[in-house]
Amino acid sequence: xIIHEMTTEECRDALAQQHVxxxxxxxxxxxxxxxxxxxxxxxxxxxxxxxxxKIDCMRSNPDVCVEIDDxxxxxxxxxxxxxxxxxxxxxxxxxxTTRAHVNEMLQSRAMWWEPxxxxxxxxxxxxxxxPIFYRIHIDRMTGxxxxxxxxxxxxxxxxxxxxxxxxxxxxxxxx
Numbered sequence: 514x515i516i517h518e519m520t521t522e523e524c525r526d527a528l529a530q531q532h533v534x535x536x537x538x539x540x541x542x543x544x545x546x547x548x549x550x551x552x553x554x555x556x557x558x559x560x561x562x563x564x565x566x567k568i569d570c571m572r573s574n575p576d577v578c579v580e581i582d583d584x585x586x587x588x589x590x591x592x593x594x595x596x597x598x599x600x601x602x603x604x605x606x607x608x609x610t611t612r613a614h615v616n617e618m619l620q621s622r623a624m625w626w627e628p629x630x631x632x633x634x635x636x637x638x639x640x641x642x643x644p645i646f647y648r649i650h651i652d653r654m655t656g657x658x659x660x661x662x663x664x665x666x667x668x669x670x671x672x673x674x675x676x677x678x679x680x681x682x683x684x685x686x687x688x
Contacts, residue, residue: 514588519656524593527656528553531581536560538570538577538599545570551579551649552618558595558649559615568645571599577649586661593656595649602646615646 519527536549547567551558558579562568571577575598582592602608602615 514659515662516657516659519591519593519658521654523658524654524656525553525555527583527591527593528558528581528595528654529555531583533581534558535580536567536577537579538567538574540570540573550619552621554614554618557651558597559618560647560649561615561619562645562647564643564645568601571647572601575599579649588659588661591656591658593654595651595654597649597651600648600650602648604643611648612646615648 532550532552534549534551535546536551537544537546539545545566549560549562549567551560553559577597577599579595579597580592581595582590584590602612604612
């Protein structure tokens with residue numbers, strides 16, 4: 514397997530193709546990770562939620578981390594990590610156009626609303642539920658992708674060299 518650093522453009526392409534992400538937020542020193550549906554519009558990650566722990570966390574601390582991935586096999590995968598800031602888009606006149614844009618972008622994904630709405634009946638938050646639209650300002654991102662090393666990973670081809678990990682472990686163990 515060979516692991517490559519992804520360019521910014523490759524990271525952006527990956528964000529545009531994936532819609533399930535893991536959102537990591539924090540409140541009172543306790544991290545919280547949750548899968549969410551997000552869409553990338555070329556500038557922001559856009560999302561929709563109902564009131565719950567992730568919104569409480571992001572309101573308390575807007576610094577967030579988002580991870581998306583595409584795993585085809587153990588030696589063929591891609592992962593992008595985004596560091597950014599949460600911004601809630603309230604239902605006010607100044608955000609009307611922005612909320613309409615988020616709504617339009619989210620509707621390009623099938624069942625985009627379902628995770629946020631399904632369990633509303635069991636929650637202790639105010640009824641009726643109010644949709645919360647938000648965006649994540651991207652401060653920085655990094656990505657890695659793995660591809661098979663066809664020579665080394667082919668079962669019929671004996672490895673010519675020791676793997677880098679084996680070399681490192683040999684050095685450590687022989688000290």
